[in-house]
Amino acid sequence: TQLLKQSPQFLSIQEGENLTVYCNSSSVFSSLQWYRQEPGEGPVLLVTVVTGGEVKKLKRLTFQFGDARKDSSLHITAAQTGDTGLYLCAGGAGGSYIPTFGRGTSLIVHP
Amino acid sequence: SQTIHQWPATLVQPVGSPLSLECTVEGTSNPNLYWYRQAAGRGLQLLFYSVGIGQISSEVPQNLSASRPQDRQFILSSKKLLLSDSGFYLCAWGFRANYGYTFGSGTRLTVV
DSSP: OOOOEEEOSEEEEETTOOEEEEEEOSSOOSEEEEEEEOTTSOOEEEEEEOSTTOEEEETTEEEEEOTTSSEEEEEESSOOGGGOEEEEEEEEOTTOSOOEEOOOEEEEEEO | OOEEEEEOSEEEEOTTOOEEEEEEEESOSSOEEEEEEESTTOOEEEEEEEEETTEEEESSOSSEEEEEEETTEEEEEESSOOGGGOEEEEEEEESOGGGOOEEOOOEEEEEO
């Protein structure tokens, strides 16, 4: 069974701070996705990374896929209250129909 | 564009009552469909997935069942709810794990 471990589990910061959350596995994934989920809503796909070492930017969010495709990070610059939510990573393996989800990092950004 | 509809948004049901949650997808054909349950704002537990009409795979044995009567319709059911069935239920569609998934807005089920 492929597992994805996310860290930290909880993060509480002030507006304007920078932060990084991590998603790690002992298994190789052919792709990795990051989702953000707001309370009472379904997760929303933010990005998919597929190439080892790939870096993608989405405004203040920077996503990186590890060279060995076993880990990924999400960096947020100058966090805003609107960034508050649960960040989930999910890995895809080859032609699998079933993604492997991490348990998420719960981020609270205080004004 | 593709959209996914899930209803109801909230549901309060007594123990022992039946359950039917419905999910429909628009704008795509032959999607893979999924039912997840999420406890206390944490990770997602895959309950069922379907790769085609009438094809259901169960990941977790329990008193829930799923059906796919039409290509873009996925239904989660129970004949008799348990207290432990309370949770946040999410429907999702996609094609391959590599491409990511689109989730519905979820159903908050409280069994009392």
